[in-house]
Amino acid sequence: MRTARWLAGLLVLPVLLGMAVPAASQGRLIPVVFQLNITPSPPDHTYFEVGIAKGFYREEGLDVTLENGTGSSNTLRLVGTSRPPLGFVDVGTMILGVVRGIPVKSVMVINQGSPMAVIFKKSKGYKTIKDLRGASVATTQAGSLTQIWPVVLRANGMSTSDLRMIYTGSPTAKEVAMLAGNADAYLGFYTENAVRNQMAGHDVAWIKFSDAGVNIMNLAVIANSTWLKDNAAIARAFVRGTQKAIKYTVVNPKEAAAIFHRKHSRDFSEEIVLRMLQAGLPLLQTPNSKGLPYGAAAEGDWQTSERYLAEYAKFKPLAGISLYYTNEFAMGR
DSSP states (O other): OHHHHHHHHHTSOOOOTTSOOHHHHTTOOEEEEEEOSSSOOHHHHHHHHHHHHTTHHHHTTEEEEEEOOSOHHHHHHHHHTTSSSEEEEEHHHHHHHHHTTOOEEEEEEEEOSOOEEEEEEGGGOOOSGGGGTTOEEEEESSSHHHHHHHHHHHHTTOOGGGSEEEEESSHHHHHHHHHTTSSSEEEEEIIIIIHHHHHTTOOEEEEETTTTTOOOOOEEEEEEHHHHHHOHHHHHHHHHHHHHHHHHHHHOHHHHHHHHHHHSTTTOOHHHHHHHHHHHGGGGOOTTTTTSOTTOOOHHHHHHHHHHHHHHHTOOOOSOGGGTBOOTTTTTO
């Protein structure tokens, strides 16, 4: 079924840049499968649920279906082969993929601030990364948090040798280790992990990676580069619909949380959805992108993200930062 849906989108006649989506002008909706990075989470995916529920995508001539993902790397691979041609991935994963030749480009960045943090019991009193010297820090063996952590430490004159790193077999185990007192802190997302800890009655605090000097943009809508050349109008319509959904969510967070909760009530209470969503809203823009339409990212933030990732992954930055992204659609051009 998924293959049939995205093939239907690809079979639409090519559209000219700046024109309306053809099927919409004829009263038909174009089916679009949007490949998520993971299963839906409130601070990251509510906007897409709102776009569908409030009819913002339909206003743009699109019939959007969300496809759950199993990780940004897999979504990147799928979009790189146009199966489907639109998806949602971690910006760091996308940058590394483009460097390695995967033909994708970001058409809008949703979470431009990083939700990455080191989380601990408030009683520890940590205020800066340097305060963690000698502490035990739990994290998983792999994953973006574990990969970026050494960059954060280097930015603060430290390395993993200044800590006692504890590597766990699952994301849940690292939280349990800290809450049980077997670790002083753990690496997580303050928009999700820390909120969940607080709502379970734990008095936790955190230090954001961005406050420690390392902000790598978080999540972007990407398109297959070849598909994008022939289907710019569809990409533009998807971006416009998403921007409408973001604006609506910012003004109506309780209703947006209720919309998300209706679809995912077995996984989240409505209260935790609202708390996580509210924690994520400030990530929509950075000081560099304030004043731009939602989804339009500042060149400086792309340059910073590339620089930190190049430091971690030891790759040579590309000849032009625009090879990773375009603001054309988010800026309404």
